[in-house]
Amino acid sequence: MTAPPRPATGEATGTLLAAGEWRLRTDDGATLALSVLDPLPGSPRATPGAEPPTVVLVHGWAAGRRVWGVVADRLIRSGHRVVSYDQRGHGASDTGDDGAPGITVDRLAADLAQVVTATATPGAILAGHSGGGFAALRLASGTDHTPARQRLGGLVLLATAAHDQDTPDSEVRMMGSAHFSRALRRPRLGRTLLRQTVGADADTPLRETNRQLFAATDPAVRAACFRSSRGMDLRAALERVTLPARVLAGDADRVIAPALGRVLAQSLPDAEWDQLPGAGHMLPLERPLPVVRAVTELAAGRRSAPAAGGGPRAGRAPS
Template identity: 60%
Template sequence: MTAAATAPVAGETWLRTEDGTRLAVSVLAPLARGSARRPVVVLAHGWGGSRRIWGPVTDRLLRRGFPVVSYDLRGHGSSTVGAAGVTAAAMAADLAAVVRHAGGAPLVVGHSGGGFAALAMAAVPGPGVRPVGLVLVASAAYDQDTTEKEARMMGAPLFSWALRRPGLGRTLLNQMTGTSLAPRLREVNRQVFAGTAPEVRAACFRSSRGMDLRAALAGARLPAAVLTGGADRVVRPELGRDLAATLPDAEFTPLDGAGHVLPLEHPDAVAESVTRTAARVTAGTPGAGTP
């Protein structure tokens, strides 16, 4: 079993990638320390979001004793876009750079498009990249062929204008979430989505066309967990079940009635999956399989 990573020094920093992208990275030290050493957790958010989406999950992980590293995807939040643009390969390479910064062997948690990057990185890790576990949140390994019409809508001026209006923007994004999400968290979701440049949103949704990582993931033999919202209208729930069946050592957790933004909707469930996966990493035991 690969040894867990040692967390870098806590604080805010910038990572510069080979193509000139500047990634905004946060490193947070745990608030509680138990007898067992917790692995570093790297959090990769979804398209149109930012590391702010992880706030409720980060709080829970820090209180459970996990060091946490989060970052803004290229073109999101405070991160820039380099010469390579917003592509699937570039986003996977960015995550690999963050993993190396986090010590090379963290537990990686990816939400939605951040999960696509985590899966691509795990399939072909590269030098200095040895994730000890994966938690995939509302994500998939294939069937993300967004049409050009849908991609253009994400970058359309009218859509962006509507997102900047709080009431209208929350209404537009209601389909992303389940019914139980608190109004203040719906507003967080709107703010981060509205804060992403329209051309970045459109490029993200183009980047997954033709993606099929199932064959490559057959050799990804590391503890994994997959969480899926039963009412997810962005990444269909059955794709989460397929992902758990594809990974050699994955647990599957369906969340009835939940939508797509599980880091805000069900932070306790996400934190619990991270904790269980970390325990499996420490014990070196296989997962429970897919029900």
Template identity: 60%
Template sequence: MTTTPETTHELTIRTDDGADLAVTVLAPLPGTPSSGDVVLVHGWAHARRAWGTVADRLIRAGHRVVLYDQRGHGASTEGRTPVSVERLGSDLAAVLAETGAREAVVVGHSGGGFAALSYAATSPSAGRLRGLVLLGTAAHGQDTPDSEVKMMGSPVFSRALRRPWLGRKLLGSTMAKGVDPIILDVNRQMFAATLPRVRADFFRCTRGWDLREALASVTIPAVVLHGEADKVIDIALAETLAGVLPGARFERVPDAGHMLPLERPHLAVSAVSELTSLASR
């Protein structure tokens, strides 16, 4: 990411249950017209670095960008309370408040989308958002099987992830065919760096979770993007999500899998631009 020390600010936000969230704030590049704030929320077993290309393009377009490691991921700690989607929505609320980004466009990928949707459905201040960009995510139907949760928490799986060739192969179904091997390995590295216990707890926490009814009253403009080759979250669930959000537009992404921030970063940037234009009318 081509930034200078003057345009990058690192901070730690302490949540009400004692989690320390590692946050990066990037100023727009000098000379670019101000285009508003964007907050990027990564998916499970990822980290802030998943947004590298997206963030770089956004600051070049004049946005101030806030990105953070979700609790237990990257440089963030876990906190005292058990992980839940509601807890992650509260974490996002803390990040928005402490960084002064209450009127941002929030971009959430996969589990980051769950956090964004939880915030939008429950927080009194959510109506101030300029929009939501939801990548490879859903509002229900995330009852992860015991076998998958067990695998995520397995030390054997973790050791396999640390072996580049094997790790890329194990995670191959998370992306479409033909993805650059460098991108495949970035994905592998983030999975491998996430503690097995954290992976298992996060994948377990959405059992029975369903926000569809609550989202029916959320009128924030939204763009829902989903890869046609996504094998992690069924595209039908994303279509349902777009159907229950009154202000949402749905777009299928051909030849793309689940990891849209890595596979199709330009689409996230275009969606932010679309929502920013709507908000400025």
């Protein structure tokens, strides 16, 4: 059942949003569509009387909560409470009164803070992919949004970075181009145009899901998002973040260089780094099981094992 729009009142009332589909009003008038899923009955950690750990999933730009389908399913089967939402301007969420120009990394982090406050139990794990990782990092490293930050117990950061995201003007213009949008709506051509976002082993259904998500995002929102990370450098602020973290990158990522993920892991005091062989940028679609493993191990306080198939050994990022 879908609830009517309502503000994030969890922090004020102590009542978190129950399982279901919700529309959450932000403090600046945008409406975010979100899903709250309880653990499946009989799942390993769904024990009576115990609070199931919450995982908040934050998708990247030009995607949507649909990108987390397999990840969310596996997490509720392993006993987690899972929250996913469409970032502003994506999927069923709108942009509020300011429209696409109001999209900034700070604003997306503020949206995430309201989602966390309304839904997350203490010790929640944030899993952020790409631009969703920017929002998660900004929330975790900031000095504002204290009630939300105090709910966090760990970070899983996928194909993302803390700096060097200065998208050139030509790419921003392309993201907002009507011609590019028309091309994206043609399945075969759209999949070809987005081939650099996935690894070589990505099959056609996976690539088609990626295309549909990208094509469904408003061009002005795409352009605003890719413009918003210019000048972002969170490395110094991340040195104060003591949350345990897992940082994953595909070694075939041509959108955000894996080396930037390694630098991100080095910037965090308690981070483990893993590079996934053959994977491109869309890790929630391409490698959902390593993502689930990273979340469940972090929630359980375990160190990770080496990635299957080679690549750098998982562990504390080298200094």
